[in-house]
Amino acid sequence: MRDAFDHWLTGNPAQANRLMDWVVDRAEERLRRRKEKEINRQSATRKLRLPGKLADCSSRLKEGTEIFIVEGDSAGGSAKQARDRATQAVLPLRGKILNVANASSAKMAENQLLSDLIQALGCGTGTRFRVQDLRYDRVVIMTDADVDGAHIASLLITFFYREMRGLIESGHLYLAVPPLYRISQGGKTLYARDDFHKEQLLETEFTGKGKIDVGRFKGLGEMLPKQLKETTMDPKRRTLLRVQLDDDERIIVSQTVERLMGNKAEARFQFIQERAEFATAEDLDI
Template sequence: TKDRLATIEAIRIVETAIRDPFDHWLADNPQEASKLLEWVIARADERVRRRQEKEVSRKSAVRKLRLPGKLADCTQNAAAGAELFIVEGDSAGGSAKQARDRASQAVLPLRGKILNVASAGNDKLAGNQQISDLIQALGCGTRSKYRDEDLRYDRVIIMTDADVDGAHIASLLITFFYQEMPALVRGGHLYLAVPPLYSIRQGGKVAYARDDAHKDELLRTEFTGRGKVELGRFKGLGEMMAVQLKETTMDPRKRTLLRIDVIDAEAATKDAVDALMGTKPEARFRFIQERAEFAETEVLDI
């Protein structure tokens, strides 16, 4: 019966019977038609993703682990205590490689624009070199193929510039981990580094501020004595000396890390990610409209 239904004759009969009524139903029910289209696209994307996962698994079984050339790996083999710093660009990567503890800290520079996986199709995702390098470096697979025991690092640390551009890059990377490796996030492996935006000097005294509010607080409480106060603003991680980057952002004894977690309201989190990072600009516009009154005008990047 299945073979008969797959013949050209059967296809013609079925198409003649349902094509026009189905077209009319789609035209009369645009919301249901849109949901049906989204469902079909999602199923097609899932089939493509599964084929790609099988191909990756097959290749992994017949060859040794190939780490990306840009990765400056740590020397220890055990994942416990090992850290991977993800930075943007070769300049920041160079400073981070000099500042790291080679025994336990690895650095992976990513070049170019980070892909927004929430709005990209599977073809773009599979063909993106940065995403491929990141997945290879972590070694744990994605989605249904994720294996926590194969994760090569205990902490995965996103380290971007302390400005708006850096925050944008960090949000794109967090979106990647949320969508492709949610178990890594829930397992407490994903962190944000907190590099300084300002350096403050007065005589032999030096302090670092993470943002404008912190800078104002330090000036008000710590630099009240006589003498000229020198204020410097870092344009990016690449402009920091390696010793400064180590002291403020990478040294476990002195740094601050923010752990990324998923709140209990799973559906609300997914809706927020879809609205802010998805393909529908009207959802972002509505999100901004609903929350515009809570924005602090002094911190907006206008």
């Protein structure tokens, strides 16, 4: 076949040149796509100037990588020890971030926590958002399993919804599910996400004799790196919740975000009044 193909190329120079141009174009296209997938993390980290905060992963490919946004340096230290350095990055945020739903653009520009987060993700915000520039495959919000952690998570989701909505629409935003309780009996240890899960485990998994020890985690920083890895960060054992935005609920979501996170306190007060009858003492984390 080779000899016959060589004779054909020699006898048909015009078609041979067109075929060669086509092959070269395809090769250059493959090289371009491969280069786009590779992330020069070393230069990006140097540009961010966050050596003490952003612990980046070593993989040069975006596929399979994830960044954990954690609250506080203490939790960040545990997460850095628990992570898979090849594919998992950790960005600790100290304190509660700015509520972008009722903040001016000037305040947002001056906020260091938001600036660190925007630079770490690398995909821009608002009209300049480009999902193809996102440096990680998954963005995981990992906060404490209590009211304060839920508040920080809601502030982060509000930020992503307002400034990086494409991150949610493309399915890149997730919530980690850390445990709130550690239950031990003898050599058996299980973790519970909340009070309901704790009671369920106590009824179904700890039915033998012996003292049952129930400990409540004050936060992610209190967990040993091994515990944090096996319960929250290990892809083989953890649970992740994907943040989604359904097309038929966009108007309701927009109204709810504005009502709960906007600058009208009376709207939040009315929301609480309308739903106060559904709250019980067991639902309150005091």
